Amino acid sequence: MEIIGYAASVLIGISLGLIGGGGSILTVPVLVYLFGLDTLLATEYSLFIVGISSLAGSWSYFKKGMVSCKTALVFGLPSVISIFLTRTYLLPLIPEEIFRIQSFTVTRNIFLLLIFAGLMILASYKMIRADRPAEPLESKNNILLATRQGSIVGVLTGLVGAGGGFMIIPALVNLLKIPIKTAIGTSLVIISFNSLIGFSSSVNNTKINWNLLLSITGIAVTGIIIGSQLSKKMDGKVLKPVFGWFILVMGIYIIIKEIFL
Template sequence: MEIIGYLASVIIGISLGLIGGGGSILTVPVLVYLLGVEPVLATAYSLFIVGSTSLVGAFPKYKQGLVNTKTAVIFGIPAIAAVYATRKFIVPAIPQELFSIGNIVINKPILTMLLFAVLMVFASYSMIKGKTEDGNGNNGKQKFNYPFILLEGTVVGILTGLVGAGGGFLIIPALVLLSKLPMKQAVGTSLLIIAAKSLIGFLGDIGHQVIDWQLLFLVTALAITGIFIGSALSKKVSGDKLKKWFGWFVLVMGIYIIVKELFIK
């Protein structure tokens, strides 16, 4: 299973390079089910892996003029504050055993995976539904809906902190709809936001978790390799079709995790 886990780590990066997101949706299941990492710890590892990979992926996007730094700052500040506070204070405060439903006991690891699965189901919708921009790749004149951008940044930050997902498929629709960014610029800007909030969020775990740095650096290196492959493929493969196919895959995975955690022992 470890070999499959390492191969899947490359796919995490390929997804980020191809469609600007989705890698974080795979990271926690790969760590938990293929590499044997405990679920809560896997969310911390995911922040580091996705943050580092996204940071590497954001550099070429920035050089191509596909990162809107003003939008990244407006969206990123509340997201970064929320994810750090969530990892530093909220996650450690969640008790190990929460409640039971009949014979099903909901503990902290199960709750983590269920929250992640629900996020996967919602994220799959934004992937499957397709473009929100016009045929020329533009969404009209850029505008800033500041209250909604700040609120969205806070919500995404809290979700990122709870489940360790970068939130690209929550961020990208928000940037397209609320800031009127063209899709390619939204993807580049999203990578920068994901990198900043994920890596700073990971700092909130230091001192609360025992980190296996060797495993963490290995998976991160494989994911970074994948993002270069994905970036190269993105020039040759239709991102819209891949996004929809990936969306269906994420939907199936989310449903599988819910069924496995609740009903399959």
């Protein structure tokens, strides 16, 4: 299973490099089901893997001038604050056993995985559907909406360890009117800082297997370098719906496995 997990880690990186998001949504399921990690620990590992991979992937976009630092700050600052508050105060409040329905017990692990599955289904919907032009809004309203979106991404990243690129890129393109290539580069920068700050905020409370974590991260970074190179020759919009269907199947599988199996 670990061999399959390492192969999946390459796909995580390729997705991040090619379409700027989506790959991180696979990280926690890979860590839980293929590497056998506890869900809460998997969210911690995911933040590091996604953070380092996104940072590596953003470098090529940064060199080409396809990163908007101002936008990264406007969107990223509320995200960082939300992540810190979520990892520091909200996660520790979730009990090991949340509630029980007859013989079925919803534990913290199941609860987080179900949130994650819901997030995967939402991500798949956004990837599968055709992009629609957003209605024009006033600049001030756009910035406020982007700030709100950044806060939502921060809470989700803090809870389940996903980068949130599937939410960041549409916000950058539709609300802040950023070209898609620049939105991808900027998204990778936002994801990297969000994830690494989230990781650092709770790493002291977690026992880390650095050999495993660095191995998976190294493979994911290799994948994102491959994805960045492929993005020069392939249109990410063509592959996006295909990847969306894959994520949809994975999300449904998690729900069935955690509730019925």
